[in-house]
Amino acid sequence: MPLAGARLCGECLRQPPAWSHAIAAADYDFPWDRLVIDFKFHGKVELASALAQRLAGAVKTSASLPAVDIVVPIPLSASRLAERGFNQAWELARRVARILGLPADAAVLLRPLDTAHQADLPRAQRAVNLRGAFMVDPRQRLRVQGLKVALVDDVLTTGATAREAAAALLRAGAAGVQVWTLARTP
Numbered sequence: 430m431p432l433a434g435a436r437l438c439g440e441c442l443r444q445p446p447a448w449s450h451a452i453a454a455a456d457y458d459f460p461w462d463r464l465v466i467d468f469k470f471h472g473k474v475e476l477a478s479a480l481a482q483r484l485a486g487a488v489k490t491s492a493s494l495p496a497v498d499i500v501v502p503i504p505l506s507a508s509r510l511a512e513r514g515f516n517q518a519w520e521l522a523r524r525v526a527r528i529l530g531l532p533a534d535a536a537v538l539l540r541p542l543d544t545a546h547q548a549d550l551p552r553a554q555r556a557v558n559l560r561g562a563f564m565v566d567p568r569q570r571l572r573v574q575g576l577k578v579a580l581v582d583d584v585l586t587t588g589a590t591a592r593e594a595a596a597a598l599l600r601a602g603a604a605g606v607q608v609w610t611l612a613r614t615p
């Protein structure tokens with residue numbers, strides 16, 4: 430959560446996250462909430478460039494973020510991808526990576542389970558819903574082993590999704606994970 434001065438918020442002190450750093454370009458509030466909804470649910474993929482520029486700008490101007498080696502999006506399950514037609518996290522991730530001159534890879538992290546929509550669940554059930562939802566493709570382990578990974582998503586809310594995905598990357602041997610999101614639910 431946004432802080433003045435202190436390095437860790439109360440939430441992180443209570444339950445240390447799997448990631449070393451998290452950054453959000455904006456609060457999930459007007460106008461970003463509307464833009465994200467248009468982008469994600471109304472198929473306005475053309476918004477991706479402007480949103481990615483905003484996120485890349487936040488990463489570039491953050492003094493506290495160490496360098497990363499590769500950018501990886503939070504994956505969608507196959508059926509969710511078929512339903513939406515695109516993965517909004519990948520549309521952001523690949524553009525942010527290009528702006529920052531980093532490699533991006535959407536094939537590393539897999540989402541074999543088709544879990545319920547996080548937004549439909551009470552907060553307490555969100556973590557349970559995602560348990561085991563992510564895995565690193567065993568054939569792609571070398572793409573993350575020993576590397577610092579930036580995990581990209583559109584919105585960070587409870588952090589349950591990012592937590593599970595980061596844990597999967599670390600289990601596969603990633604040296605560290607940062608979470609880069611466009612917006613953070615205040």
Ligand SMILES: [Zn+2]
Binds near residue numbers: 438440442
């Ligand atoms: Zn925190």
